[in-house]
Amino acid sequence: PITVDGNPATAGESLNAGNTVATGTSAHGAIDFPDGSYLKLAPETSVQVTSVQLQKNGNLQAIALQQKVGRTLINVEHLASGASFTVGGHSVSAEVRGTQFEVQVNTNGTNLIKSFQGTVKVSGGGKSVNVTKGQQVSAAANGTLGPVVPIARDPRDPFAQAAQCASTVSTGTTAGTVQTSTGDAISTGQTAEVDYNSPGGTVSVALCYPGSFMTLSLIEPNGTEHASRNGTSPVTGHVSGPPGKWRAIVHAIDVAVAEAYAVSFATDAPCSANNVDDGVVVRETLSNSQIASALADSGSTGVSLTVQGASSTSARIVYYSNLGGVPISWTIDFYAATPDLGAVITQVTVRGVNVTTQVIKNLSSYGGQSISTIPSGFTVDRVYSCASAGGDNMMVVEGHR
Structure with a gap:
């Protein structure tokens, strides 16, 4: 626990x-x-x-x-x-x-x-x-x-393998789609499975282990199994396919003493405002252009809401209004609080005065929190923010049902 x-x-x-x-x-x-x-x-x-x-x-x-x-x-x-x-x-x-x-x-x-x-x-x-x-x-x-x-070789250290694998799949893929998993050490004859819910595109996968001999099998959402890959660590694969649940099977072929391992996945899914929901995999986006269009359609004036910056593990939304001559702004950071969407208030100002502490204290007195989880109707795997080729910043939430 x-x-x-x-x-x-x-x-x-x-x-x-x-x-x-x-x-x-x-x-x-x-x-x-x-x-x-x-x-x-x-x-x-x-x-x-x-x-x-x-x-x-x-x-x-x-x-x-x-x-x-x-x-x-x-x-x-x-x-x-x-x-x-x-x-x-x-x-x-x-x-x-x-x-x-x-x-x-x-x-x-x-x-x-x-x-x-x-x-x-x-x-x-x-x-x-x-x-x-x-x-x-x-x-x-x-x-x-x-x-x-x-750095000395350590068969029991999963994090050295995790760092190597994450770096391996980062080239040519979208940063926010990287998912790295580690598990208990395995020895000869044992297997381990790692799942990845892909939004589509070319899936890159890597298996990293400190020595001995392990192999990697990759199974597509339709059940197609790709020939077991082997070689010196990292063992890699790149396969194009539709959205869906992919599986990596790690086989310990010749591992006399149990060793740690890591598996990383990533895709080249573009940073674009397109949603996916095939009943298994879910991808939802919120872009600045979408927000601007919604505000214009509602007739709102004196209000702005934007996705700010880019992060591979979170998304920041900034609000500003000047209604009745009172400028107000707040910032909320979103992240994957699997199975839910996490949110934390990081800044609140009124007339240029930072009142974040007071707001959070008042929220707490009424049973609220500065950090909360938001049920989204599906299991949230990843949250990130990025900018499209045209400079349209957006928040991306990826998960599965």
Whole structure:
């Protein structure tokens, strides 16, 4: 199970400073942040949110986490100038600006930090070092840092495989469609299945594993099975097909000692305002041109509603009005709180004065929350925002029934 402060957690649950998220023996969890940054928790991991600060425009100013034990994969969006993202281990800390890295805190108090992308500044024992892509650094229980060395092979580490697979399928595909899955380690004779609900187009898939020998089978929505792919990691495949549920079957052929694995999917579905609903796969879009047309048809004046920016893991909608001489604006970030659509208020201003804290406090007093989940009539798999070739920004929600 996954818990928050010792109580059973629910998807999309709001977190506040001081909350601790923990995973059980076979549980995998994730913490999502408004800017699209996220943290994935391996089984038997505990992380406390120590502080989250937002800028006036709703962007992240500072995030601080304390990892008590276990293994996490952290993906940080490129932060604005002056912003920070810090993860504390046992007697060490890792600070980044825009990168993907792993933190492992062992029960004996030792630490291991790996960088899969970008640079991580690791501090401990009165010393700081920069760990760049493909490197790792260990730290003793007292914080003393070891030398920075190339990442060592670890058959039990799913996150090293996840980072490799996600990078593999990112080329030539739409960023928001990337989905990476990890599972329990498997050994010779065992199989594992990973499903992906594709909105259509060319499906790219990758299997990553640390050694030995595994193969990958890809099954289309119509049941057509493609010949088992094999070779050195990553094992890849690219198949064009209609919207539907695709399946990847991982076969452990010669794996004497159980190894971790990861499977990533992505498609080249274009960033365009077209919806899909074939009874299984659902894709819904909301573009700025659609919003502008709806506002014009309604006769609304002095009001604007726009999808702002682009993110592979979230979508931001900004509202502004000046009715009766009172300027009001608010910002809501949307994300996948599977099975629902998650939403968080990140900024509210009235006459240029930031009243976000007061609004959230009042919502709470009436039983509301700053973060909520919105039932959508289908299971939400992914939420992202992008810009079409013509510059039309849009929010995309993909899922399945």
